[in-house]
Each structure stands twice: as structure tokens, then as C-alpha cells.
Amino acid sequence: MTELPDPHRFSHVTDWVFDLDNTLYPHHTNLFSQIDVRMTSYVSELLSLSREDARTLQKELYREYGTTLAGLMERHRIDPDDFLQKVHDIDYSWLVPDPSLGTAIRQLPGRKFIFTNGNRSHAERAARQLGILDHFDDIFDIVAADLTPKPARQTYERFAALHAVTGPKAVMFEDLARNLAVPKSLGMTTVLVVPRNFEPTFSEIWERDADYEDDVDFVTDDLGSFLSRIVGTAD
Incomplete structure (x- = not known):
């Protein structure tokens, strides 16, 4: 197109x-899906939420703050370096x-x-x-x-x-x-x-x-x- x-x-x-x-x-390479999954896992572990609830919150933070990271920093004072390192630990061979x-x-x-x-x-x-x-x-x-x-x-x-x-x-x-x-x-x-x-x-x-x-x-x-x-x- x-x-x-x-x-x-x-x-x-x-x-x-x-x-x-x-x-x-x-x-269509779908690389970001790996980051997306890791962000959900991060939210789930941080707040002891089910993956379903963690994903719902993740998207809420994205909509309200522009990124999941910004929302987690605002609401939960997380370490941004820890977040960035963990969510980008992915397979780039995709x-x-x-x-x-x-x-x-x-x-x-x-x-x-x-x-x-x-x-x-x-x-x-x-x-x-x-x-x-x-x-x-x-x-x-x-x-x-x-x-x-x-x-x-x-x-x-x-x-x-x-x-x-x-x-x-x-x-x-x-x-x-x-x-x-x-x-x-x-x-x-x-x-x-x-x-x-x-x-x-x-x-x-x-x-x-x-x-x-x-x-x-x-x-x-x-x-x-x-x-x-x-x-x-x-x-």
C-alpha cells in the first residue's frame, strides 16, 4: 500500500x-511482542497480580502515561534501570x-x-x-x-x-x-x-x-x- x-x-x-x-x-516481525510479554511479567511479579490483571494494568499505564515504565515510576517508584534491563532481555534473532x-x-x-x-x-x-x-x-x-x-x-x-x-x-x-x-x-x-x-x-x-x-x-x-x-x- x-x-x-x-x-x-x-x-x-x-x-x-x-x-x-x-x-x-x-x-510483522513481532519483536515487540517479546518486550510486551516481559513487561506483563514484570508488573505481575512486582504487584503479585495474575498475568491477566497485570496485562490490564500494563495497558492502563500505557494509555495514561505514554509508557508502562512511566506509569510504574509514577505509581510505584520502581527502578527504571532494572525495568529497562529486564524487559529488553529478548531474542533479537527474530x-x-x-x-x-x-x-x-x-x-x-x-x-x-x-x-x-x-x-x-x-x-x-x-x-x-x-x-x-x-x-x-x-x-x-x-x-x-x-x-x-x-x-x-x-x-x-x-x-x-x-x-x-x-x-x-x-x-x-x-x-x-x-x-x-x-x-x-x-x-x-x-x-x-x-x-x-x-x-x-x-x-x-x-x-x-x-x-x-x-x-x-x-x-x-x-x-x-x-x-x-x-x-x-x-x-
């Missing part, structure tokens, strides 16, 4: 900003190296960043498994964000200040439209990366972002093809 972009629409871009989970690697994506990212003119609500170690391991890690200038993770997750405006502003990113010269790629609202307001071009053919698992009510449609400039379900078109290597 990818609508390949006019490369001229991106000729002004000098900073390319990518979310990680379900963005740089596709939704990710298949993507040489064409790597080539497209490498050829993009300007700087490239990973901007994630996960931690740096997770981003590095995932990007390394994909074969794209060396193409990025830096990773802005939840620790760099002072543990305040997207879509909080101060987190984007912190990122932009740290790397001297000017909105009108930047583009943001994300799998959640709500996380594109602030970038759009800062003048960034915005690209929503959706699952291939809008897989049914993507349609959970709490993940729908219909109210943010106006914050999305482009939509793609194939990031590699989208970027290849921009750099002029698409078929």
Missing part, C-alpha cells in the same frame, strides 16, 4: 529521525537483516537519528541485527529523554536542542500517529509507518490514532521502498 513519495518533497531535509520499534523493523534498508538509510543526505522510548542498548542490538546501526549518527533513548516518553513535547524539544535539529529541515518516521503531533507542530515533515496491509493486530482500540490524521504527511507500509524512492534508487 506504499504510496511512493515525490523525492522533491524531501529535498529540504537535513535530519532524518526514526522511531525504532515497528518502524525501523516491520511490525529480526532479519535488511541490506536494502541499510543502503537507503546510508544514502540519505544529512544526519540520521534513532529516537526511541526504549533504551540505547535495545536500539543498538536491534539496529545491529538489522545491519543498519553504523548508518546512524546517534540514538536518543528514554534515558536521554530524562525518562519522559514520547509524545511529551519536552522530550522532542530536548532532542532537538541536544542535536540542533531545526523542525522545517527534519523528517520524523513513526508507527504511532500520536507521536507525530509534536514533530508536525515543530515544522517537521511526518511519515507514519503502518503494518503491512494493516494487519488485524494493529487495530486494537488503544492503538488507534484517528484524531491525529492531520499530523501525518505521508503513510507507508514499506519503509525501505519509501526511502529508496527518496534517494532515487527505487525501481
Whole structure:
């Protein structure tokens, strides 16, 4: 369903900003499901809840605070380092190296960043498994964000200040439209990366972002093809 972009629409871009989970690697790899299961286990063990009750609370925290971590810190004063280490202890072999994506990212003119609500170690391991890690200038993770997750405006502003990113010269790629609202307001071009053919698992009510449609400039379900078109290597 990818609508390949006019490369001229991106000729002004000098900073390319990518979310990680379900963005740089596709939704159908299901890697995040491992993290999701570990978060449920963490909540269950922390609060002595059944897995069903723990998952219900986990999603409640996600909706209210933006991430499960933020909610657990606010309500239960947990150690964020312990949480991040445990929930990212996963099997990265689920990710298949993507040489064409790597080539497209490498050829993009300007700087490239990973901007994630996960931690740096997770981003590095995932990007390394994909074969794209060396193409990025830096990773802005939840620790760099002072543990305040997207879509909080101060987190984007912190990122932009740290790397001297000017909105009108930047583009943001994300799998959640709500996380594109602030970038759009800062003048960034915005690209929503959706699952291939809008897989049914993507349609959970709490993940729908219909109210943010106006914050999305482009939509793609194939990031590699989208970027290849921009750099002029698409078929």
C-alpha cells in the first residue's frame, strides 16, 4: 500500500529521525511482542497480580502515561534501570537483516537519528541485527529523554536542542500517529509507518490514532521502498 513519495518533497531535509520499534523493523516481525510479554511479567511479579490483571494494568499505564515504565515510576517508584534491563532481555534473532534498508538509510543526505522510548542498548542490538546501526549518527533513548516518553513535547524539544535539529529541515518516521503531533507542530515533515496491509493486530482500540490524521504527511507500509524512492534508487 506504499504510496511512493515525490523525492522533491524531501529535498529540504537535513535530519532524518526514526522511531525504532515497528518502524525501523516491520511490525510483522513481532519483536515487540517479546518486550510486551516481559513487561506483563514484570508488573505481575512486582504487584503479585495474575498475568491477566497485570496485562490490564500494563495497558492502563500505557494509555495514561505514554509508557508502562512511566506509569510504574509514577505509581510505584520502581527502578527504571532494572525495568529497562529486564524487559529488553529478548531474542533479537527474530529480526532479519535488511541490506536494502541499510543502503537507503546510508544514502540519505544529512544526519540520521534513532529516537526511541526504549533504551540505547535495545536500539543498538536491534539496529545491529538489522545491519543498519553504523548508518546512524546517534540514538536518543528514554534515558536521554530524562525518562519522559514520547509524545511529551519536552522530550522532542530536548532532542532537538541536544542535536540542533531545526523542525522545517527534519523528517520524523513513526508507527504511532500520536507521536507525530509534536514533530508536525515543530515544522517537521511526518511519515507514519503502518503494518503491512494493516494487519488485524494493529487495530486494537488503544492503538488507534484517528484524531491525529492531520499530523501525518505521508503513510507507508514499506519503509525501505519509501526511502529508496527518496534517494532515487527505487525501481
